[in-house]
Structures are given as C-alpha cells and as structure tokens.
Amino acid sequence: MSKTKPFPPTLKQLLLKGNEQIHPGVSVDCVIFGFHENVLKILLLEVKQANIWSLPGGFVLKNEEVDDAAYRVLALRTGLDNIFLQQFHAFGNPNRSDVTFHQLKFQEYGIKIPKDNWLTQRFVTVGYYALIDFSAAIIKADSYDSTYAWVDVQKIGTLMMDHNFIVEKALETLRTQLAYLPIGKNLLPKKFTMPEIQKLYETILNKKLDRRNFQRKMLGFGIFNKLNETRKGGAHKAPFLYTFNDKKYQKALKDGLYGSW
Amino acid sequence: MSKTKPFPPTLKQLLLKGNEQIHPGVSVDCVIFGFHENVLKILLLEVKQANIWSLPGGFVLKNEEVDDAAYRVLALRTGLDNIFLQQFHAFGNPNRSDVTFHQLKFQEYGIKIPKDNWLTQRFVTVGYYALIDFSAAIIKADSYDSTYAWVDVQKIGTLMMDHNFIVEKALETLRTQLAYLPIGKNLLPKKFTMPEIQKLYETILNKKLDRRNFQRKMLGFGIFNKLNETRKGGAHKAPFLYTFNDKKYQKALKDGLYGSW
DNA sequence: GCTTTATTGCGTTATAATGACACAATCTAA
C-alpha cells in the first residue's frame, strides 16, 4: 500500500524536473483527525515564509495510484501505516490553486518559478480524511514547511487556498458516515471508556447526547468487548474500559451498522 | 453552471492542440441513470471502431470547474440542464487509462498518436452520477462515438477501461444515499404512482419491499402531494398519482430525511 | 476517617418506528 521513498530530493529539482515524475494536475490533501483530551483535532502544517497554515498534502507520482499518494503523505507525516483513510471529494475549482504559495517557497532559495512551469497550473486535489490514534502518531514536518500543530476543529483559522472548504467537507462526510460506519476504532486508544467515545461522537456531531441512551445504542451494535477494568483517576466513579471486537468491527465496517431499508 | 460551447472542433486539433485547452490529467465520467418501464438504466455510448461500450465522459478544460465539465457532458448528451448531478468518487489507478482506445479512434483518420502526446498519459477521472427523467432526455451521440443505448443496470456487459468499476461505485453510492436523500424526483415523471416509485427503490436496492410499509414510510417523509387522479390502464385497481412537493423536497434534499442521531 | 460532589452503572416508562399480515375495493380482460 504505502511506498515511502523520499520525494523529491531537493526543491530545485522539484521545480525543474518535477514534471518528469509528477502527475500533472492532480494532488492529494489529507484531513487527519485525531482525538486528544476530549477534543477533535486536525493536523495542520505551517508553510514556511508564507506564514499560513495548510493541510498536509502532496503530489501524485506519474505511476502512482492516487490512493497510494494519500497513504504516502499520511505515512510521511504521522509515521503511521495501515490506517483508516478514505477519499471523500475531489476539488476542482479553476481558481483554487495559488501560485503565490509556491513563489514564496522558492524565493527563499533564490529561485523564480517560470511562467509556464508545471507548478503554475491548476491542480485538482483529491481530499482524503484519516482517523488516527493521536497517541501513536509521531509527526514530522519537512523542508517545505516549518511547524505542525494539532488544532481543535472548532478553532481553525484561515487556511491556505481552499483548505477551509476541504476541512468543512471532510467534517460533513464524517458526520454522515457516523450514521452507518463504526467510527472510533482509529481515533481512540485501544482501551477506552463510554464517556470517552461519547465525547468523540458529541464533538463530531456538535451536539449533546444522552449518556444512557448513547451507551445502549453503542452496545447494541455489538462491536465492543467490555473489560473487567475501570479507568480510575477522575474524581468520580470509575467507568469501565472497552475495546473494539476486531472481528465484529471489521464486519460492521463492511456491512454498515444499519441498513434501514 | 453549464457552458455548452462545442469542443473540440476536430479530432486532429484535439490531438495536436488539445493540451493547450484541456487540463492535463483530469477527466470526468458520468453515470446517467434513467428509469423506464420499471427498469433502472444507464446511458452508454459505443465507441466507434473500438467496438466497446463506455460511459459518457469528457475532458476538463483548463479554466473549467470540474463540476462544470460534468454538467457540460451531461447537457451535451442529454440536452438536459439543471439536473441532479453529484460527484461520487475520483478514480486514480495508474493503469486505468487505455491508449488503445484513442489509437483506434485516430487510426480511422490516418493519424497516429505520438508517444509523448498528452493523450497517452494517465488521466484521473472524477465520477459523477446523474438522475434524469428518461422521457425528457434527447440523447446525442457525436463524432467520437457512433451509437448510444439505455442499458438495464442488471445487464451491463464489459465496458471500456475501468467503467464497470465506476458504475458499481455509482450504484453503491446511490444505495447509500437512498437512506437519507429523497431520490426519485429526477428519475420519475412529474406524476407517478406508489407502485412506480416502489419499483424504483426495489431496483436500486435490489430487494423486495413490502408495499404497505413502503407507502407508509414514503408518505411519512411528507414530500409528496397526493393527486385526485388515478393511473388507469393496468388490468387492476388504478393507483393514485402523486407529485413531489417541491418546497418540502428541496428542504429534504438539504437537511436529509433522517438524522438518526 | 467521614462527608460531599460529580459521575457512572443499570435500570423504567412512554412514545414512535418497523415488520408482518388481513380484507375490502376496483380496474380490465376474458
């Protein structure tokens, strides 16, 4: 699935010879969700010099499956493999590309992007969203960006290009899929409590849920194992710990949770 | 939304100068659903000489929104405008393109595609599905293809490239969306009966539904107007005719039919 | 060590949605 050979070697080579290896016109952007301290966050990168935040993204290699490009970006940034990653939308507005961003980037190295360079054209970007275990990820920034941050989805500022729109669409998709997919396995640590997963659902849906009804519905899905341990530490009654029942979880992922019809 | 200026002027120009006007690497393909004689069908085109069937599709112009390209293809083929059209997936397998198809096409005009021509590279295609009123569509084939046909979704043969996969994915999406979107308005004629819309649902879901429960649920959505007419003609009791209540239908399209959570 | 406080486990009850089925009405073809 995920090839992780470093690409490109240098920025200058990217600019001048990128078109030999990179698919012209298609890129990927990843909305990487993590859940930490009861807050749903996404991974953002700060673009050096440009002083603006963006989604982790990248180009698609000429002979690379688009999905694999997304896996590559994800693995590169998080060090994680085998992850819940799903394509959710392609963004094809002709004005979505912003050369300024690239200009600033290359300017730093005294390079000016030629007018007809492959980088100046509009890229259609395919959006993917990933759900990852916050605690397991080891984030890497690279030469193209300086810093990264996990940002509360409720407090995201202005992002580069159309990335705010992309995040919105990702959240919308996540909300919809919550209704028929078992979300949580990849966002939560192996062992988790009902209050924790409830908070996750409440954050995604942006809505308070009744504790008792939530638990009944969740357990009704039959994809959890109840452990004989509790999570002590809070100044209250200790809630039980649960894990996902992998077999049943996989089945639910395939078949969906409802059916309705 | 839909610009319909004819493009390209000739095949030869397309080959030689297409790269000046066409976005390199991104195309659109449309799965156009129609419902006729109680059968769900899609519109297919037969590629001249290549003797194989394909989805209606096209290139994206350099300064064109990808969605608009899909609208353009749809309008070109069906003569219809203002249609339910929805992007459902981007297909980015590096082996999905098939130059043979283009070769055969151009061969007819004594043209050989140069090795490095823009047409030979892998195109990532964005899939759209449309729901149209079968009776209102006037289908046009063009110079690139010879004939068209409405084909029962249950009886689709082998299509060009990965088009079978694209159709599968479109159907899957349609099935999922059936659960929370009011499907039917664009597939059915203005006036329709309960048995008709039920048959539509049964076809999409590939499953028999109880007539009485179906009606109760449908009417429960509150998006229909019951008319004081019946559809006579069948050798049985005449069913009542219904129309969509436009206002409530639009609201349901926006808000969804359920919510669940 | 005992009490307080917030929170959890495990319920109950009323209402709404769903699935399975019954029966009379009615349209056309024979």
Added chain:
DNA sequence: TTAGATTGTGTCATTATAACGCAATAAAGC
C-alpha cells in the same frame, strides 16, 4: 358478468428511541 390481479387502508406485535430515576463509587475537602 365474472375472474384475477392489484391497490387502499388498517391492525397488531415487536423493536427502537427519547426522557428520566436512583443507587453505587472514586477522589477531594474537612
């Protein structure tokens, strides 16, 4: 005129959902 197939309308049992009660308990404060 009748037969046959199909529709309109309704019932009933089961299941799902929403709203809420109360005892148990972990940690902090006194």
